[in-house]
Amino acid sequence: MLGSVSDLDIEAQIPALRRFARSLARNADDADELVQDTLLQALSRWRQLQKRGSVRAWLFQILFNLHRTQGRSRQREWARFTHDDGADCTDPSGDQSQALHLGDALSALVRLPQAQRIVLELVAVEEMTYEEVARVTDVPIGTVMSRLSRARERLRIELEGGNVTPFRRIK
Amino acid sequence: MLRSGPIGDDDIQAFIDGRLVPDRQREVEAFLAAEPALRHRVEQQRADTEALRAAAQSRSAEPIPPSLRLSEVRRRRSALYIGRYQQWAAGLCLFAVGGLLGALLFRQEPAPVAARPPMADAVVAFRAFAGRSVDMVEFPATQAAAMRQMVSQHLRHDIVVPDLSAIGLAFRGGRLLASDEGPGGMFVYADPVGEPIAIYVKTLTNSRKAELGSRQDGAITAYFWFTGELGYAVLGPSKSPLAKRAAEQLAATGGKRTGL
Numbered sequence: 001m002l003g004s005v006s007d008l009d010i011e012a013q014i015p016a017l018r019r020f021a022r023s024l025a026r027n028a029d030d031a032d033e034l035v036q037d038t039l040l041q042a043l044s045r046w047r048q049l050q051k052r053g054s055v056r057a058w059l060f061q062i063l064f065n066l067h068r069t070q071g072r073s074r075q076r077e078w079a080r081f082t083h084d085d086g087a088d089c090t091d092p093s094g095d096q097s098q099a100l101h102l103g104d105a106l107s108a109l110v111r112l113p114q115a116q117r118i119v120l121e122l123v124a125v126e127e128m129t130y131e132e133v134a135r136v137t138d139v140p141i142g143t144v145m146s147r148l149s150r151a152r153e154r155l156r157i158e159l160e161g162g163n164v165t166p167f168r169r170i171k
Numbered sequence: 172m173l174r175s176g177p178i179g180d181d182d183i184q185a186f187i188d189g190r191l192v193p194d195r196q197r198e199v200e201a202f203l204a205a206e207p208a209l210r211h212r213v214e215q216q217r218a219d220t221e222a223l224r225a226a227a228q229s230r231s232a233e234p235i236p237p238s239l240r241l242s243e244v245r246r247r248r249s250a251l252y253i254g255r256y257q258q259w260a261a262g263l264c265l266f267a268v269g270g271l272l273g274a275l276l277f278r279q280e281p282a283p284v285a286a287r288p289p290m291a292d293a294v295v296a297f298r299a300f301a302g303r304s305v306d307m308v309e310f311p312a313t314q315a316a317a318m319r320q321m322v323s324q325h326l327r328h329d330i331v332v333p334d335l336s337a338i339g340l341a342f343r344g345g346r347l348l349a350s351d352e353g354p355g356g357m358f359v360y361a362d363p364v365g366e367p368i369a370i371y372v373k374t375l376t377n378s379r380k381a382e383l384g385s386r387q388d389g390a391i392t393a394y395f396w397f398t399g400e401l402g403y404a405v406l407g408p409s410k411s412p413l414a415k416r417a418a419e420q421l422a423a424t425g426g427k428r429t430g431l
Contacts, residue, residue: 007241014235019227032239039244040251105222123188124220125227130185145181152187152216159219 108158116151308344322356394418
């Protein structure tokens with residue numbers, strides 16, 4: 001339907017979009033709403049899409065942008081409650097109780113700073129290229145690489161040290 | 172990743188993700204062989220990455236809810252657009268109704284240009300500045316020369332301040348004015364009993380000529396004539412014979428008689 005991109009191409013990405021949305025949003029309902037808004041925008045802006053191969057990165061990019069613009073006020077509110085507005089602090093949006101039932105790696109992932117966690121998720125779970133990750137998160141590729149490196153180091157610390165988290169919450 | 176030269180952290184990351192070209196892969200392997208601690212770290216991180224992928228994939232088998240079907244999203248989208256168009260249409264209707272009402276309610280006849288009597292501005296100026304207080308002038312009689320220069324400059328014509336002492340009118344002063352058609356001037360005189368009589372001169376936007384005429388406006392009579400580029404009026408109380416005499420004299424000489 002959408003030029004060279006068919007509905008099926010887009011719907012094939014919905015599970016991955018939901019996965020990404022859930023790691024960004026605070027609960028499953030918010031996440032699905034985010035996906036819905038993403039699809040809505042994708043339908044209005046499909047002319048901007050050039051290459052068939054990048055449908056997924058394009059959709060992820062829309063979703064991440066929406067999350068940033070929509071979530072700005074919500075996050076500010078949240079930061080006021082938790083006094084957690086530093087750039088490198090643990091992301092408060094992860095649902096930790098849910099993570100307990102999952103593998104160690106996943107539960108440790110939740111405790112990573114959001115910027116690092118997103119890059120690691122997109123590379124490891126979604127298997128995106130580094131260039132695609134740079135496009136989705138709108139940062140230079142060098143930043144992607146350093147975030148990826150720090151995310152892995154941090155994940156290791158979380159897995160080895162359990163509750164010992166030396167970088168966390170220096171107040 | 173195509174890269175050469177010394178091994179960097181980005182090489183290590185790409186190595187963990189298995190994204191290096193075979194040649195570079197071998198170089199990194201050789202590099203790690205010499206660094207057992209780093210190699211151990213890299214192997215752990217590679218295992219972490221695989222665990223992460225496996226764990227994430229194991230939980231993503233949920234069916235897609237109907238609200239995320241593209242057909243549903245498209246339906247919502249068109250509903251959104253129709254709503255927006257309806258708002259636009261409503262706004263446009265309101266605007267049109269408002270405009271129509273405004274046009275009907277506040278329609279004004281254009282002011283009839285010809286209806287204004289000739290030299291009405293002169294009468295207004297006379298009432299405002301000559302009236303009873305003959306002293307309300309910009310230039311007193313002593314500054315007649317400066318007055319003449321100023322008025323001539325603004326009207327772009329050589330204007331004289333007529334000497335009317337022969338018929339018993341004493342010059343009291345004058346002023347610059349804005350008339351209906353451009354710059355103008357007024358010279359105020361006093362007759363023997365102290366009644367004000369004024370000479371009014373203005374530039375004309377539409378050049379025209381006319382012989383001496385007169386018009387009564389309340390207690391004031393205006394005698395006026397047009398010389399082509401200038402309009403003249405002599406104003407005074409209706410019962411005053413001196414105003415008429417002054418007008419007849421000035422009109423006969425075209426205003427070009429000796430001034431003060």
